[in-house]
Amino acid sequence: MFMLEKAIVGSRRYWSWVIFLLLLMSVGLVCYLRQLNYGLGITGMSRDVSWGIYIAQFTFFVGVAASAVMVVLPYYLHDVKQFSQITILGEFLAISAVTMCMLFIFVDMGQPARVLNVLLYPTLHSMMFWDMISLSGYLLLNALISVVMLHSESTGVPAPHWIKPIIILSIPWAVSIHTVTAFLYNGLPARSIWFTALLAPRFLASAFASGPALLILLCMILRRFTTFDAGHEAIRKLGVIVTYAMTVNIFFLLLELFTVFYSGVPEEVESFDYLLMGLHGNRHLAPVMWGSVLLGVVALVALLVPRFRRNERVLALASVFVFMSLWLEKGMGLIVAGFVPSPLGSITQYSPTAPEWAIVMGVWATGALMITVFYRIAVSVREAS
């Protein structure tokens, strides 16, 4: 069943990695139990900055999950043969990332035992309800697709015909999860930095850069440590996708900055000022954002010059930079800046506490363990056939 037996066979290195991840997960769990006991006051969040790194990381990983579409779409709609080996990797990445999203939401709840109230009292005018629906639907779609595809690969029997429409459905569904996640924020007129119709397109562009960047790195890791090789062509094609998406992402950001700073409406300007320049001498997020900008620009230059991009070492480094740049922007800056200044004009510093970081690490480790186990299964299926 699910070929899980293949995941418990592996080298010493494989097992050390798995045990390392389990260790991180246990530390995260212990800290979560402390949070459960003490309350969310254990985190750096406050009355003014009431969402922090949990929700920001959730937002970022929704993007990673959605980005699976960047390998699925070219392969199934445009018949890009080079991706035949890696669509399954994209789908497994999506499953792991969606699970991480759900965990990030869960650890953010003040009353986690009541979380099913969202289903018990379905509230159609709340975007959070729709986010739950779209994320769990996406998880189910990808779980079904990857199990069926992997099974067909391991038995050598062609995949059943009914899976094709489901794969096609997963493409718009991927777009929907990140659109609805943007709607969570940009339906709130009180938070001017999010209150822009460009938020969903920006989310999608940054997702289609960060996700494939991660996939490039994962393919390279697999090639280094296993017998699995995605092929130079596939990696090169992913590099082109990252380049386009990153360019569009930076373009969108510049559009946003023009509108805000040229119009000069104080309410609009303040949040961006806080994010980039600091407000009244408070520059908590400025290093985060300038770090993001610097990494992003360096990565973009490396990606845009074909000679650099074709060099796999440069591509690997650029992918790391893209991922880190967007992680800082979306996984921290953009969400926190929505709360500064507060509706009453307070500027409150937010920085995650040690237990909060440990819980975040625990969720990452859970995602990494899922990817490890899934890829281990995929690799052994390939080895056997």
Added chain:
Amino acid sequence: MKITRKQFLQIAGASAVAAGAGKLVTAVGQTEPSGTASSGAKTRWGMVIDFQKCRKDEGCSDCLNACRLAHNIPQIPDRAHEVKWIWKEPYDRVFPFEQTDYTRQAFDSHILPILCNHCGTPACVKVCPTQATWKREDGVVMMDWHRCIGCRYCMAACPYGSRSFNWIDPRPYISHINPDFPTREKGVVEKCNFCEERLAVGKPPACVEACPNKALLFGNLEDENSNVRQALRARMCVCRQPELGTSPSVFYLM
């Protein structure tokens, strides 16, 4: 009667679909929050805060204290974890985007009480994923502390910063427990309830009753002859960020 496995599964499936559909229809029916200014409801509770009367004695905190004692509001020293229902803020923070350099000079040091605006179209009610916050027929925006999952979406949505989250167990920080009103637990959001427990027995909110200068007026906004409507007719009044379309029920007489 014998039921085959197939029949059992069919019946179970059909029941599940029927139950789900019922829920869905009910939910769609409840989507529209009712009771805006023109909805024809008989009562819409509102408050008018007279800036001139209130500023006569700016050291006074009688309204705040009355509320705190009535509603078991904890006094948490850490600013990050504060729980506030009605509190005082400087004029230019209450109306941050209606300021000019000159009004700031004139009014900067003055403080005003602020509280939940009990909006006609509350942003918090729209976003709450469990209907743990909802709007009553009489305009009071309510909270169910037993249904709230603590997602704090309402806090992100409220343009007035009127909502507080219980980041820690509030009970150790309540100096004097009022046995007639519930205390809250960690992990839920709370805010001013317009003293719905007092309205139910025909009394005005505790803050209104406590004000020595009679600076707070409370009444029915739907009744043309009510004290609040008379006050709103007599003098220039403002409410906080009306441009967002939330239609607050708390007004400030200038």
